[in-house]
Amino acid sequence: MEIETKPNFKFINSMWENDYYSIHDKMYIATDCIIFGFDEGVLKLLIFKRKVQPDEGKFSLIGSFVKLNESVSSAANRVLEETTGLKNVFMQELKTYNAVDRDLGFRCISIGQYALIRIEDYDKDLVEKYGAMWYTFDELPDLVLDHNLMVKDAIARLRRKARYQPIGFELLPEKFTLPQLQSLYEAIYQREMDSRNFRKKVLSFGVLIKLEEKDKTSSKKGAFYYKFDNKKYNELLSKGINFEV
Amino acid sequence: MEIETKPNFKFINSMWENDYYSIHDKMYIATDCIIFGFDEGVLKLLIFKRKVQPDEGKFSLIGSFVKLNESVSSAANRVLEETTGLKNVFMQELKTYNAVDRDLGFRCISIGQYALIRIEDYDKDLVEKYGAMWYTFDELPDLVLDHNLMVKDAIARLRRKARYQPIGFELLPEKFTLPQLQSLYEAIYQREMDSRNFRKKVLSFGVLIKLEEKDKTSSKKGAFYYKFDNKKYNELLSKGINFEV
DNA sequence: ATTATTAACGTAAAAAATACATTTATTTTA
């Protein structure tokens, strides 16, 4: 380990393990996760408060260095599991953050990845242990380094992506209702939608399966549950069909 | 330099200079350029024939290791200038290629970037000196490593991107005619378009400035030149307007 | 049985996309 050659970066000692092979005295490769969650009609972001120097007490995205023997997405999935208990989360590469001076004194390229979490699923204990928490998207505190920019880029990507891929389903439980789906899209796009037009559109894709069961938690009448027909979706995708909502 | 620690990769000696700081015995960061050009109605790709082992004689994208003191896009621009003589080419990050075993025996993450070149502009001598050449997109030879995948990803991105950003203008000369612009889009989308509808649409964005001058190289009547109104475009972009053609 | 609450649904109007054929400017050739 070349840690000794960088006395002003002792802080990362605590984060390092001997098998973080990407840590050397030249260039560092990391990944940061922009983790969105959707809960009670609002879009949230998973961030944590740094417990070590520098920037102790400041808020940060959850990230990790990339090990020599893992892919970038493995690294992100690893840290995500450590933080939330969730495995195999849907995750997409956002872009690299590679400005020469983006980190404090050493060269580090970070590959941003955004993830969409079903908030109900995550392991509360693990999240608390790690010091991570869900923040309402509109009320985010300031983040370290270029993490604010990452969040800005990620929400822009999410909005665009949601227009041609049914990405939003990843944010909802396996079974979801149309009102839930609509409120998710409203949260992503930050605007209200007409329920009749929304239903018409979303059902017209033919990738939703209506279930017998109803969700009665939010109304007396109850709303039918739907689930996503992955097989049908992949068929349509391969034919080049657009899923713009 | 840690080259000696990797005796089986002496081949890269010839490509290395002392200031390629990203070359160490742990993880390597590179960038590869997927360079599209448009010429005489066909989409082309700039590739070169490797002159060194391994894979000598095979075709490859143009790429470089990323230096410690340069951004990824600087690295790509540097190698692009070395190869084509062009500076400040419009370039966009595609995605990272980071599979653990993607390179031959050592760990190398490559950041794919795609560029759009006005073929008329490039320095023919430089391109020839370097061994690079333009290949018609539909007739590409097999490329080394995962470069075929990069090309596949890049054309898909180009097609999608062209739908909501006037990216295509980057592929044309400063002054271009509407028939040229249409034929460019036809090449990107691989389908014919109706000229009346195309003109209607493209002019409706209000980002094209009609010039007095005509291009008479392809017809007796001649076609008016247009140029792209960058200022107007940026205004509209900030208002969130879509440029789908 | 009444009230309260949210889910489910259809149609008419406006806007956008598509399909389609003729005239125009200019050069070349007879």
Next chain:
DNA sequence: TAAAATAAATGTATTTTTTACGTTAATAAT
């Protein structure tokens, strides 16, 4: 110098998609 050849420029009618908008239905709570 008139005729022919060539690609550029243009408008309208039809279809499709998007938008706007109000009423009835199912159930739980009172």
